Amino acid sequence: MGKEVTVNLKVKDYTSRVLGVVKEKYGLRDKGDALDKFAAMYGEDFVEPEVREEVIREVIASCDRHIKKHGFRSRSTKDLRKIIEAK
Numbered sequence: 001m002g003k004e005v006t007v008n009l010k011v012k013d014y015t016s017r018v019l020g021v022v023k024e025k026y027g028l029r030d031k032g033d034a035l036d037k038f039a040a041m042y043g044e045d046f047v048e049p050e051v052r053e054e055v056i057r058e059v060i061a062s063c064d065r066h067i068k069k070h071g072f073r074s075r076s077t078k079d080l081r082k083i084i085e086a087k
Contacts, residue, residue, distance in 0.1 A: 002050070 011019070016031070023034035043049070075083075 019031040019034040019038070022028070022038055023031055026034070026037055028034050028037060
Protein backbone atom coordinates (compact mmCIF):
# COMPACT_ATOMS: atom_id res chain seq x y z
CA MET A 1 0.00 0.00 0.00
CA GLY A 2 1.92 3.06 1.22
CA LYS A 3 5.39 3.46 2.64
CA GLU A 4 5.98 2.44 6.22
CA VAL A 5 6.89 4.91 8.95
CA THR A 6 8.21 3.83 12.36
CA VAL A 7 6.32 5.44 15.24
CA ASN A 8 6.73 4.85 18.97
CA LEU A 9 3.29 5.24 20.61
CA LYS A 10 1.96 5.16 24.14
CA VAL A 11 -1.71 4.17 24.22
CA LYS A 12 -4.25 3.68 26.97
CA ASP A 13 -5.09 0.19 28.18
CA TYR A 14 -8.47 0.24 26.40
CA THR A 15 -6.84 1.17 23.08
CA SER A 16 -4.33 -1.64 23.51
CA ARG A 17 -7.17 -4.11 24.15
CA VAL A 18 -9.09 -2.89 21.08
CA LEU A 19 -5.97 -3.32 18.94
CA GLY A 20 -5.49 -6.80 20.42
CA VAL A 21 -9.03 -7.76 19.44
CA VAL A 22 -8.58 -6.36 15.91
CA LYS A 23 -5.28 -8.26 15.65
CA GLU A 24 -6.90 -11.56 16.64
CA LYS A 25 -10.09 -11.05 14.64
CA TYR A 26 -8.20 -10.50 11.38
CA GLY A 27 -5.27 -12.82 12.13
CA LEU A 28 -2.72 -10.03 11.98
CA ARG A 29 0.95 -10.21 12.90
CA ASP A 30 1.03 -7.52 15.60
CA LYS A 31 -0.77 -4.49 17.01
CA GLY A 32 0.92 -2.26 14.43
CA ASP A 33 -0.84 -4.23 11.70
CA ALA A 34 -4.04 -3.98 13.76
CA LEU A 35 -3.66 -0.20 13.85
CA ASP A 36 -3.14 -0.18 10.05
CA LYS A 37 -6.31 -2.29 9.63
CA PHE A 38 -8.26 0.02 11.93
CA ALA A 39 -7.06 3.07 9.96
CA ALA A 40 -8.00 1.37 6.67
CA MET A 41 -11.49 0.64 8.03
CA TYR A 42 -12.23 4.08 9.47
CA GLY A 43 -9.62 6.46 8.06
CA GLU A 44 -11.70 7.61 5.08
CA ASP A 45 -14.03 9.36 7.54
CA PHE A 46 -11.13 11.72 8.32
CA VAL A 47 -8.62 11.66 5.46
CA GLU A 48 -9.14 11.15 1.73
CA PRO A 49 -7.23 8.10 0.49
CA GLU A 50 -4.46 8.70 -2.01
CA VAL A 51 -5.24 7.84 -5.62
CA ARG A 52 -2.57 5.91 -7.48
CA GLU A 53 -1.23 7.53 -10.64
CA GLU A 54 -2.22 4.56 -12.82
CA VAL A 55 -5.86 4.92 -11.69
CA ILE A 56 -5.83 8.57 -12.74
CA ARG A 57 -4.36 7.63 -16.13
CA GLU A 58 -7.05 4.96 -16.57
CA VAL A 59 -9.84 7.45 -15.82
CA ILE A 60 -8.40 10.02 -18.22
CA ALA A 61 -8.06 7.39 -20.96
CA SER A 62 -11.66 6.27 -20.39
CA CYS A 63 -12.88 9.86 -20.65
CA ASP A 64 -10.85 10.40 -23.81
CA ARG A 65 -12.36 7.26 -25.40
CA HIS A 66 -15.86 8.40 -24.48
CA ILE A 67 -15.33 11.89 -25.88
CA LYS A 68 -13.79 10.47 -29.07
CA LYS A 69 -16.79 8.16 -29.53
CA HIS A 70 -19.59 10.51 -28.42
CA GLY A 71 -18.15 14.03 -28.53
CA PHE A 72 -19.31 16.76 -26.19
CA ARG A 73 -23.05 16.28 -26.53
CA SER A 74 -25.30 18.21 -24.25
CA ARG A 75 -28.93 17.54 -23.46
CA SER A 76 -31.73 19.82 -22.45
CA THR A 77 -33.41 19.51 -19.10
CA LYS A 78 -36.53 18.33 -20.92
CA ASP A 79 -34.59 15.47 -22.62
CA LEU A 80 -32.94 14.45 -19.34
CA ARG A 81 -36.31 14.40 -17.56
CA LYS A 82 -37.70 12.05 -20.26
CA ILE A 83 -34.77 9.68 -19.79
CA ILE A 84 -35.10 9.66 -16.00
CA GLU A 85 -38.86 9.25 -15.97
CA ALA A 86 -38.71 6.40 -18.51
CA LYS A 87 -36.82 4.22 -16.00
